[in-house]
Each structure stands twice: as C-alpha cells, then as structure tokens.
Amino acid sequence: MIRFILCVIVVVGFLILSIPILLVEWIIGKFNPMAKEISSLRIVQAxxxxxxxxxxxxxxxxxxxxxxxxxxxxxxxNHRSFFDVPITYPRCPIRTGYIAKKEMEKVPLLSTWMKRLHCLFLDRKDIKQGLKTILAAIEKVKSGISICIFPEGTRSKNEDELDMLPFHEGSFKIATKTNCPIIPMAISGSADIWESHFPRIKKTHVILEYGKPIYVDQLEKEDKKHLGAYTQNIIHEMLVKNRAQL
Incomplete structure (x- = not known):
C-alpha cells in the first residue's frame, strides 16, 4: 500500500503545485506557443x-x-492498465495527444493538462461525437502532432493479456486520412503493477515494444480493409514473444 499512497501523493501534489506552472506557461505561450507546448510535454514526461x-x-x-x-x-x-499512459508517454519524441474517455474531461486540473497536451476526449456512447473526435485527431496529425489511441475502447480485464478485445476499425481513419505511419505498441505486464492485485502497487517488470511502422498505402488491399485486425495481429505476436522475458 505504501507505493499506492506515494503515487497518489505525487499525482495530487503535482496537480496542485502545477497551478503556478500553468500560469507561467500561459504567459510563455503568448510570446512563443511552441516553447510552451514543448515545455508542457517535457514536464509531464518527467x-x-x-x-x-x-x-x-x-x-x-x-x-x-x-x-x-x-x-x-x-x-x-493494447490496453491493460491505467499505467499504460505513464509507461508510453515519456517515450514520445514529439508533441503527442492521447485519446481518452470523455469522463476524464471532468477531472479538475488533470483535464487542463490533458487539453494542453493535445489530448482528445471520446464519448464512447455517442457515435456522432465519436466521429467528431476522430476528425479532430486527423487535424492534429495534419498539424504535426502524433496521436495515441488504445483501439480496444477500454481496458481489457481478461485474465490473459493475449486475449485482447477487438480493435475498433474507426480508430484507423486517423492514419488512412493523413497517410501517417502506424506504430504498433505491445505493452506486456502492465496490469501486474496495480490492476491484478488492486489496491496494492507492486514492483513489476514491464516490456514496451514498438513494431515497425505500418504504411497503409503499402499494404495489400485486404489488409487495408481490416487494418484493426492486421495491427492487432502484429501486437499479439510481440506480446507472445515478450511473455517469456517477464
């Protein structure tokens, strides 16, 4: 429980103490918007x-x-843990926004930082609003910002991490409409940090593997039609390979 309490203290403490930082960055943004965005990225990564x-x-x-x-x-x-974002976000080399569930937008200060970092909020119950979110993500990519999405739609609670939920094909319109490369990410062992023995946080070995970029225009016609399944198969292969190393 000590690690859990310490993590909560760090998160809450940062959100409260970051209020003056948000103000300073707002001022910086008036003169140099890009400097503000890179600063926000590096602060949260740290x-x-x-x-x-x-x-x-x-x-x-x-x-x-x-x-x-x-x-x-x-x-x-693939998505198994709340820790998947802290695991992957510090590795992003350029500005990157995550697509999160709509409920996160109601959390004070946290949502402020998320919006500043180009995160978008997806209403999973409203197809029309979901489409607007995907269109907004397409515009982000066109403006030079990477997007990260967990296309299972929610955290998989299946006992075996190889048993992923189906990938929603709509998520891949972000790549097909912008011709940006798709980077498959296989996250192994993240549920063992917290979810597998809630509420305790345990010392855990996690493997994060990035697959080779997928360029949609170079795929066979059938693979283009089923991008979700195609990408999921690649992630599944990486998860199988890395299981023995945990």
Missing part, C-alpha cells in the same frame, strides 16, 4: 517517469528506433 520509479516499475523498451522523430504518427497499443 512526472510520469517519477511515478514509474515510485511504483517500482522496471521498464524494458524494445524497437524504439522504429518510432520516427521527425513526423507525426498514430500509436496503436
């Missing part, structure tokens, strides 16, 4: 790294060379 350290997460990263550093991408990953 906080997430500290949270992982407090939680006792030993992170092994594979295939990071597959992530382009000079162009926006669409990150696609």
């Amino acid at each position: 906080v997430f790294r500290f949270i992982l350290w407090v939680a006792g997460v030993k992170l092994t990263v594979i295939g990071e060379e597959n992530v382009p550093t000079d162009t926006p991408v669409l990150y696609i990953g």
